[in-house]
Structures are given as structure tokens and as C-alpha cells.
Amino acid sequence: MVARRISPTPNALQEGTGMSRYSAAEIEPKWQKAWDEAGVFHAERTADKPKYYVLEMFPYPSGRIHIGHVRNYTMGDVVARYKMATGHNVLHPMGFDAFGMPAENAAMANGGHPKDWTYSNIDTMVAQMKPLGFSLDWTRMFATCDPEYYGQQQALFLDFLEKGLVYRKNAVVNWDPVDMTVLANEQVEDGRGWRSGALVERRELTQWFFKISDYSDELLSALDTLDNWPAKVKTMQANWIGKSRGLQFAFSLIDAPHGHDRVEVYTTRPDTLMGASFVGISPDHPLAKDLEKSSPEVAAFCEKARQGGTTEEALEKAEKLGFDTGLKVRHPFDTAWELPVYIANFILMDYGTGAIFGCPGHDERDHEFATKYGLPIIDTFLPTEGDHDIQAAPFVPTKSEKVRYTRLIAGDEVQTGDEAVNAAVDFCEKNGVGHGVTKFRLRDWGLSRQRYWGCPIPVVHCDACGVVPEKKENLPVQLPDDVSFDIPGNPLDRHPTWRDVPCPSCGKPARRETDTMDTFVDSSWYFARFTAPRADTPTDLTEAEYWMNVDQYIGGIEHAILHLLYSRFFARAMHICGHLPETAKEPFDALFTQGMVTHAIYQTTGTDGRPVYHYPEEVVLANVGGKQRAFLRENVELWMKSEGVSSEDDPLFTAAVAEALIGTEVTIIPSAKMSKSKNNVVDPVQIISQYGADTARWFVLSDSPPERDVEWTASGAEAASKHLARVYRLAAELTDGEADTAGSDEQLLREMHKTIKDVTLGIDSFGFNAAIAKLYGFTNTIAKSKAGVVAKRMAIKTLAQLMSPMTPHLSEEIWQTLGGEGLITEAPWPQADESMLIEDTVTLPIQVNGKRRGEIDVPKDMDKAEVEKLALATDAVQRALDGAQPKKVIVVPGRIVNVVM
RNA sequence: GCCCGCGUGGUGGAAUGGUAGACACAGGGGACUUAAAAUCCCUAGGCUUUGAUGCCGUGCCGGUUCGAGUCCGGCCGCGGGUACCA
Numbered sequence: 001m002v003a004r005r006i007s008p009t010p011n012a013l014q015e016g017t018g019m020s021r022y023s024a025a026e027i028e029p030k031w032q033k034a035w036d037e038a039g040v041f042h043a044e045r046t047a048d049k050p051k052y053y054v055l056e057m058f059p060y061p062s063g064r065i066h067i068g069h070v071r072n073y074t075m076g077d078v079v080a081r082y083k084m085a086t087g088h089n090v091l092h093p094m095g096f097d098a099f100g101m102p103a104e105n106a107a108m109a110n111g112g113h114p115k116d117w118t119y120s121n122i123d124t125m126v127a128q129m130k131p132l133g134f135s136l137d138w139t140r141m142f143a144t145c146d147p148e149y150y151g152q153q154q155a156l157f158l159d160f161l162e163k164g165l166v167y168r169k170n171a172v173v174n175w176d177p178v179d180m181t182v183l184a185n186e187q188v189e190d191g192r193g194w195r196s197g198a199l200v201e202r203r204e205l206t207q208w209f210f211k212i213s214d215y216s217d218e219l220l221s222a223l224d225t226l227d228n229w230p231a232k233v234k235t236m237q238a239n240w241i242g243k244s245r246g247l248q249f250a251f252s253l254i255d256a257p258h259g260h261d262r263v264e265v266y267t268t269r270p271d272t273l274m275g276a277s278f279v280g281i282s283p284d285h286p287l288a289k290d291l292e293k294s295s296p297e298v299a300a301f302c303e304k305a306r307q308g309g310t311t312e313e314a315l316e317k318a319e320k321l322g323f324d325t326g327l328k329v330r331h332p333f334d335t336a337w338e339l340p341v342y343i344a345n346f347i348l349m350d351y352g353t354g355a356i357f358g359c360p361g362h363d364e365r366d367h368e369f370a371t372k373y374g375l376p377i378i379d380t381f382l383p384t385e386g387d388h389d390i391q392a393a394p395f396v397p398t399k400s401e402k403v404r405y406t407r408l409i410a411g412d413e414v415q416t417g418d419e420a421v422n423a424a425v426d427f428c429e430k431n432g433v434g435h436g437v438t439k440f441r442l443r444d445w446g447l448s449r450q451r452y453w454g455c456p457i458p459v460v461h462c463d464a465c466g467v468v469p470e471k472k473e474n475l476p477v478q479l480p481d482d483v484s485f486d487i488p489g490n491p492l493d494r495h496p497t498w499r500d501v502p503c504p505s506c507g508k509p510a511r512r513e514t515d516t517m518d519t520f521v522d523s524s525w526y527f528a529r530f531t532a533p534r535a536d537t538p539t540d541l542t543e544a545e546y547w548m549n550v551d552q553y554i555g556g557i558e559h560a561i562l563h564l565l566y567s568r569f570f571a572r573a574m575h576i577c578g579h580l581p582e583t584a585k586e587p588f589d590a591l592f593t594q595g596m597v598t599h600a601i602y603q604t605t606g607t608d609g610r611p612v613y614h615y616p617e618e619v620v621l622a623n624v625g626g627k628q629r630a631f632l633r634e635n636v637e638l639w640m641k642s643e644g645v646s647s648e649d650d651p652l653f654t655a656a657v658a659e660a661l662i663g664t665e666v667t668i669i670p671s672a673k674m675s676k677s678k679n680n681v682v683d684p685v686q687i688i689s690q691y692g693a694d695t696a697r698w699f700v701l702s703d704s705p706p707e708r709d710v711e712w713t714a715s716g717a718e719a720a721s722k723h724l725a726r727v728y729r730l731a732a733e734l735t736d737g738e739a740d741t742a743g744s745d746e747q748l749l750r751e752m753h754k755t756i757k758d759v760t761l762g763i764d765s766f767g768f769n770a771a772i773a774k775l776y777g778f779t780n781t782i783a784k785s786k787a788g789v790v791a792k793r794m795a796i797k798t799l800a801q802l803m804s805p806m807t808p809h810l811s812e813e814i815w816q817t818l819g820g821e822g823l824i825t826e827a828p829w830p831q832a833d834e835s836m837l838i839e840d841t842v843t844l845p846i847q848v849n850g851k852r853r854g855e856i857d858v859p860k861d862m863d864k865a866e867v868e869k870l871a872l873a874t875d876a877v878q879r880a881l882d883g884a885q886p887k888k889v890i891v892v893p894g895r896i897v898n899v900v901m
Numbered sequence: 902g903c904c905c906g907c908g909u910g911g912u913g914g915a916a917u918g919g920u921a922g923a924c925a926c927a928g929g930g931g932a933c934u935u936a937a938a939a940u941c942c943c944u945a946g947g948c949u950u951u952g953a954u955g956c957c958g959u960g961c962c963g964g965u966u967c968g969a970g971u972c973c974g975g976c977c978g979c980g981g982g983u984a985c986c987a
Contacts, residue, residue, distance in 0.1 A: 060987050100987065173985075184985040232905055236982075239904050312983050316902040350984095364902080442984090449985065519987070558981055560905075565984095595907095598980080703913045703925060709980065716913075716926055723925090726940090770915070773924035845920035850968045852920050879954095890967050896919040900967050 022728035024692020052088035057555030144522035151476025175203035207448035216440035228590035242441025249434020251329035266352035271420035274407035305345035454516030462503035462510035524570035635663020694807035753836035
């Protein structure tokens with residue numbers, strides 16, 4: 001945008017203070033350069049200010065930034081800049097969570113190397129982020145795929161191994177029998193591999209695990225100390241950890257087949273033991289595996305039961321299948337009572353003991369199973385009042401509810417489930433039937449991934465020495481570059497020169513571990529690495545002690561459980577190994593979960609029957625009869641050309657849309673999380689290049705509360721830009737001077753102090769949209785004010801300061817125009833003068849029976865009786881009372897009057 | 902399936918249990934201009950009415966309260982997570 005192209009004569013204002021029209025393109029690079037030269041965002045330890053560490057969850061380098069990134073990082077930037085203005089030494093770093101599957105998928109789909117794809121994406125995204133003017137210390141940037149980073153991660157792994165925090169055991173994975181490869185959960189669609197279409201099997205592999213379960217109790221109880229975390233996140237984590245008290249005991253097997261004389265089970269409902277009707281074991285249970293060897297039927301069933309994905313959702317939703325082994329166990333309280341043993345597909349070896357007893361009367365799943373296989377359904381308790389048809393549906397009240405026991409094990413006949421469970425555990429222990437056990441739902445964290453693009457696990461397998469840790473001086477164990485992705489599977493596995501190495505212990509030929517680490521490992525300690533990103537140990541304790549904890553962490557709610565729980569575990573583990581101070585065991589002091597930016601997904605069906613996803617810009621939307629329809633843009637353009645239709649307003653176009661004659665219709669899936677794989681990401685670059693960074697920043701913060709999801713629409717960007725131009729103009733035109741009017745100055749300054757207070761509160765509480773609304777209001781006040789130049793100058797300078805966390809470039813420009821000292825970025829935050837906030841009178845709404853009927857203006861400190869008298873005297877109340885006496889009058893001072901009739 | 906959220910005008914949304922709809926977008930009307938752009942002003946939940954008054958109204962049903970968008974119970978819808986997407 002070129003200012004004043006038409007009028008060649010620059011006015012005095014232009015010569016003196018810059019341009020008279022707002023031009024982001026000219027302002028923004030100028031101030032970014034100024035900040036850069038002054039090094040204002042470079043973080044260093046200092047004793048003279050309190051430190052403040054702001055961190056937004058770092059991005060995956062998917063290719064280009066999307067509007068969700070802009071929203072997320074702008075929020076963090078507002079906090080960082082605000083804290084800087086309030087006298088803090090701020091650390092605000094940025095990096096990339098750069099390992100993961102999309103890079104390998106890209107290599108498979110388009111050739112090339114995951115490394116090149118990833119670093120090129122990072123370059124692009126950094127280039128897109130820099131013009132946004134974030135207050136980031138770019139000197140600290142790293143990507144988790146940098147050997148310097150993952151080498152230190154390998155060092156951490158070795159330390160964890162030494163401390164017994166890592167171990168190996170078997171665990172199931174999704175196995176694609178056609179591609180002969182392990183699939184991620186998202187690569188399993190309806191139980192089939194996404195590329196091969198083959199039925200997925202669950203297969204056991206030996207894998208590495210972090211012993212997070214040792215910390216279950218601590219991770220649970222420490223949630224109470226996280227006062228500045230959202231309650232919902234703490235609830236989700238508490239439920240996920242899932243502490244429960246139950247009974248572990250054994251059923252004795254009749255005839256002890258294959259040497260198994262008992263089946264160990266765990267139950268959280270021992271009070272329902274008298275309602276048992278079967279015992280279920282996992283297809284991976286040792287007993288099932290032994291039976292499988294001698295029985296083709298069992299083998300066939302187990303094969304079928306192992307089909308399908310490994311997710312909890314898939315298991316829960318899958319049709320419940322059982323196989324009667326013909327084996328029987330004895331009921332512990334009645335040795336004559338025999339229960340059948342079933343192998344069932346919904347029992348996972350990972351949970352509890354891999355075996356359960358089924359109580360169909362009080363469990364949905366068991367009920368479904370019993371009904372299907374004709375097993376008895378026995379109640380053990382019923383409602384205290386009324387009846388319940390247990391055959392038709394299970395009776396499953398919450399454990400805190402009182403029920404009446406019909407087959408009581410211990411305790412009172414009428415008691416709550418919780419009481420009954422405790423009584424039953426005590427009774428069983430006394431009678432030698434098992435023992436009470438506290439269990440956690442939380443399982444150990446499997447970190448092995450059978451993939452190339454991840455951090456290599458630094459161990460070597462030696463026939464003589466077993467699993468041998470790599471020597472620290474040999475770290476990093478670097479990924480080899482010469483790999484190809486033309487065949488499915490892990491290229492490390494078929495890379496002999498990388499894989500075959502001498503044993504670090506005995507020197508004989510051995511093999512490297514070819515599994516790499518889960519990418520959650522990468523993101524579980526990056527916050528600590530940012531405190532000393534170039535250290536030649538995982539952290540530098542001096543730096544970590546100074547900068548940790550993260551004072552404000554900002555990220556998506558989708559990370560509420562896994563990432564945030566793993567990070568909490570990692571901080572503890574790092575402390576044990578001396579990489580973090582004790583005080584950093586809970587690494588995030590405050591957490592804010594911002595909402596996601598959602599967008600419709602546009603989907604068509606490809607020739608192979610699989611869904612094809614289209615970018616928003618590839619789709620033409622048309623509104624026909626109030627219904628939105630979508631078509632592929634290339635089709636539409638061809639059609640328009642061939643029909644000679646030039647505009648979408650043409651009736652011919654509308655008619656053709658109604659009949660879907662303009663090409664492939666696109667299915668619109670509304671409001672979904674922006675996801676690279678669904679192509680529903682919105683590119684903010686256009687908004688930035690058209691209106692500038694400040695407009696984009698202002699725009700993503702206004703109108704919607706930060707914690708809520710927003711459906712993306714660009715309809716407000718122009719308005720945001722107009723507003724910023726208006727603020728700019730207010731400042732630029734101020735020098736013209738205006739006459740003072742008595743009282744106007746004070747009125748404006750009172751409004752200014754109120755705005756300072758409101759905006760400060762808004763920023764402190766993440767109410768950015770509300771703060772922006774106040775700033776709109778204050779801008780209007782200034783524009784209409786008759787105050788003199790001095791007061792107005794002060795008001796506009798304050799406005800610029802209050803806006804500076806959101807629109808830093810514009811604010812700097814105004815600050816400079818109005819003669820502010822130094823950079824606004826380094827200027828102290830304005831303080832509200834309390835004496836200017838006091839109001840003498842207050843407007844009280846008057847309600848009659850809770851409905852507003854009028855209002856009165858009264859002095860702020862008028863006593864209740866007086867207020868009541870005035871309120872009753874108002875026309876509205878008199879009319880409503882119609883001569884009657886009110887029953888009651890409620891006066892809430894400074895708030896409201898309610899007359900009850 | 903299970904766990905956690907969310908639901909307010911045409912739209913985004915505001916509202917410590919106390920005037921529902923602040924602020925903004927789109928809309929309608931007007932001023933300025935030869936014209937346009939830019940800018941400024943007015944208007945705006947629904948129904949009813951000339952207008953005032955009035956009635957209805959925060960997903961649905963019920964409850965607590967002088968008073969409920971807000972608290973409680975039950976539904977419906979949508980979103981997130983569900984341990985190998987990150």
C-alpha cells in the first residue's frame with residue numbers, strides 16, 4: 001500500500017512524524033529490526049528481575065503454519081510481552097517437535113528423505129513465523145531431530161536405564177500381515193491396514209517401557225498441588241491414572257490342564273463375587289496360549305480374537321466374542337459351584353492379570369456376553385426401593401449409592417458399593433481368599449517404535465552379553481542417511497552397516513537396537529532443554545535452577561493426558577538422575593489450554609473407494625436454498641468456462657449448483673480439528689501479507705474466548721485492520737490540536753484508568769477477547785472526547801501500551817510518533833490510579849419478582865433503607881404493586897433491588 | 902463403550918448467582934463526495950403495538966433460590982482424549 005499516491009504534496013504531519021496512513025508493510029519490518037538490534041528478546045540470567053518462563057507447546061513441522069499456530073503463539077506472545085512490561089526477565093523460546101510419522105509418509109508418497117522434508121518444512125515455518133513479530137528468543141531454537149538434541153535424549157535414556165526407570169517386556173502392536181509391518185493406531189481403519197486393507201492382527205513384540213507406573217500414586221496426589229491448572233485437566237489425569245482398590249485372588253482350575261492349577265484374577269467389585277457366572281481370560285493369557293498348542297479350535301478362535309486394532313475404543317466397541325474352553329474353575333466360597341472358563345477378545349493381557357470373573361448382573365459388558373452365550377445372570381444387590389429386572393438389563397449404580405444386598409459377602413445388608421467392596425476385601429483376606437490390592441489403571445509407557453524417523457534407542461544386543469547400553473562417549477547414535485522407503489517396514493532393520501556393530505562390552509559382533517523412541521519422549525523434556533539448549537549434557541543445572549519452572553504453559557486440550565502426564569513423569573525421572581532440581585518435579589506452574597481452530601473437512605471418494613481430502617481453497621462453496629453445498633474448484637472453473645458463466649451470482653450458476661451439474665460434489669464434514677492429514681488447515685499467510693501481522697494478531701485474539709474452539713472464518717480480518725488504522729489515525733492527527741473543554745480531561749482520564757484496570761485484569765486472566773472489547777470502547781471514547789491535547793496524548797500513549805502485547809508494531813509506531821521514550825516493548829506497564837476509579841453514584845436496576853422494571857441512580861454509599869424507599873417510590877414499582885404491600889424487598893448494595901410481591 | 906468439555910441474536914461472542922445480548926462482523930438507513938473509495942452518524946433478539954406498555958427468550962425437561970446463561974438432577978446434540986497422530 002502506497003500512501004498519498006494521489007496527492008503529491010506531503011503535509012507537515014508526514015514530514016514530521018511519519019506517514020499519515022497506516023501501512024503495516026512499512027511499520028512491521030522496521031520495528032522487528034529495532035527489536036532485533038536491541039536484543040530485547042534475548043534471554044539471559046540476571047539477578048535484578050524476577051524471571052518468567054512462557055512456553056507454548058512447540059509445533060510439529062507439518063509444512064506451513066496454520067491459523068491455529070498463529071492463535072496459539074499470539075496468546076503466548078501477549079503473556080510474554082505483558083510480563084516483560086511488568087518487570088520480568090522473560091524466557092520465551094521456540095522449537096520444533098520434528099520426529100514422527102508424517103515425514104516417513106511423505107517420503108513414501110513422494111520420495112525424498114524425511115530429514116530433508118522436515119528441515120525444509122522448519123525453514124518454511126520459521127520464515128512464516130518471523131514476520132508475526134513474536135517476542136521469541138530465536139537463538140535458543142532447536143528441532144528434536146537435531147542430533148545435538150536427540151543425542152542428549154539418548155544420554156537421558158541411559159541414565160534412566162541405570163536407575164531402573166526403563167525395562168523391556170512384551171506388548172501388543174497392530175500388525176499388518178500383508179505389509180509385514182507395525183501400524184500406528186491412526187493407520188488402522190475399521191480393523192484394517194490403511195494401505196494394504198488387510199485385517200490387522202494384534203501381535204506381541206519385546207519392547208522398551210518407562211516405569212511410569214511406579215509413580216502412579218505420586219502423579220495422582222501431586223495433582224492437588226497444581227493450583228493453576230484447569231480443573232478439567234486434573235480430573236482427566238486423575239481418571240486416567242485410575243486408582244482403585246480391589247481384590248486379587250485365584251480360582252482353582254479343575255484337573256489342572258497343562259500344569260495350570262489356578263487362574264489369578266483382579267476385581268474392583270469383590271462384593272459381586274456371588275454373582276459370578278464365568279471366568280474370562282485374554283487370548284494372550286499363558287493358559288490360552290498353552291491350550292492353543294493342542295487345540296486347533298482354540299487356535300482358530302485366538303487368531304480371530306487377535307484381529308482388529310489395539311485401541312481401547314476398538315476393544316470396547318468390538319463385538320464381544322467368547323470361546324468356551326470346556327475348562328471349569330471352583331468358586332472360592334462354594335467348591336461345588338463350578339464356573340466355565342472362556343477366552344474372550346475384550347480382555348487384554350496388559351490390564352490387571354489378564355483374567356477376570358464375569359458378573360453379568362452388574363456389568364454392561366458381562367451382561368451382553370452372558371446373554372450371548374446363555375450364561376446365568378445372578379443379582380447380588382438390588383435397589384433399596386423398587387425392583388430391577390436383572391435379566392433384561394444389568395443393575396449398575398454408582399459405588400457411592402446405597403443398595404440392598406441379596407447375596408451378601410460381608411457388611412450390612414443395605415450399604416453403599418464402596419462400603420461393600422471394603423467389607424468384602426476384609427472378609428476375603430480373613431478367609432484366605434486373595435488379598436486387597438490397590439491398582440492403577442495407568443500402564444507403563446511403551447516407548448519402542450518400529451520406525452526410522454525417531455530417536456534411536458542407544459543399546460546393542462549381544463549374544464554373549466545381552467542388552468548392552470551404548471557408551472555415552474559414542475553418543476549420539478545417529479540415524480543413517482542412506483535409507484529408502486520403497487518397501488514397508490523399518491529401514492533401520494535392513495541396514496546392515498548401521499545395524500551390525502561390535503558389542504560395546506565384549507567387542508564381538510552384535511546388533512544395534514533398531515527401534516526408535518516414541519515422539520512423546522522428545523516432547524517430554526524439551527522445556528528443560530530450552531533453559532540451556534546448547535549444553536553438552538541434557539541440562540545445565542545452573543540454568544535449569546534459574547529458569548525452571550515454566551511459569552505459564554500454553555497448549556491444546558488434546559494434550560491434557562498423555563503429553564502432560566509424560567512430562568510430569570519425565571521431570572521426576574530427570575530429577576532422580578540429577579538433571580533437574582527437586583523444585584522442578586512439577587515442571588509447569590500454570591497451564592492454559594487454548595481451544596482449537598476448527599474447520600470443515602472437504603471430502604470426496606477416490607477411485608479406490610478411500611476418502612480423499614481437499615484443501616479449502618480447492619473447493620467452491622455455494623448456498624442453495626439455505627443449504628451449503630461444495631464442489632471441486634477445478635471442475636467448477638471448467639464448467640464456468642465451457643458454459644460462459646462468469647460469476648457465481650449468475651442464475652445459471654445457482655441452477656447448476658442446485659442440480660449438482662458443475663462437477664464432483666464434495667461432502668462437507670463440519671467443525672473438525674485442523675489436521676494435516678485431513679487437509680482442512682487454513683493458511684494465515686494471505687491475511688498477514690494483505691493486512692500485516694498486527695491485524696492477524698489482533699484478529700485471532702478478538703471475538704472468541706481463548707479456551708474455546710473456534711470455527712475458522714476470515715470475515716473479521718478486514719474489520720480488525722480498519723480498527724488498527726483508526727487507532728493509528730487518532731495518534732497521527734493528534735498534533736492538529738484541539739481546544740480543552742472543562743471536565744473533558746478528567747472524564748477521559750477516568751476512562752483511561754478504568755481501561756488500564758480492565759485490560760490488565762483481562763490479560764492476567766487470559767480474557768484477551770474481553771480486553772480487546774474494552775480497547776475498542778476506549779478507542780471510541782478517545783475519538784469522541786473533547787479533552788485537550790495533553791490529556792489525549794496521554795490517553796493514546798496508554799492505549800498504545802495496552803495494545804502493545806497484541807499489536808506491538810503499531811504500538812511502537814504510535815509511541816514514537818507521540819514522543820515516547822525508548823521502545824514501548826521495554827516501557828513499564830501503565831498503572832491504574834485507584835482514586836480515579838471511584839464512582840460517586842451507581843445505577844441500580846429494580847426488579848419486581850425477579851423481572852427488571854426500572855432503575856434508579858443513587859449515591860454509592862446510600863443505606864439500604866433509603867434505597868428501598870426510593871425503589872418503592874418509582875413509577876414502575878407503584879404500577880406493579882397497584883396499592884398492595886410488597887412481601888419482601890431485597891437490596892443488594894451497589895447491585896440490585898428486588899421487590900417480591 | 903468409557904473419561905473430559907461445550908451449547909446464548911443472522912454470525913463471533915459479553916455477563917464475581919443480580920439490568921441477558923457488552924464489543925465486533927454481516928445487514929438496514931443516513932451524512933460527506935460530481936462519483937467511487939475512505940471516513941463518520943443512526944438502527945438492530947423474537948412476537949405484539951402507531952408508540953409506550955406487554956409477552957417470549959441463553960439446546961431440551963425438571964429442581965434449588967427473592968433472583969439461574971451461571972448452581973443441582975436427567976436428557977439431546979457437538980467436540981477432545983481413549984495409551985503407536987502429534
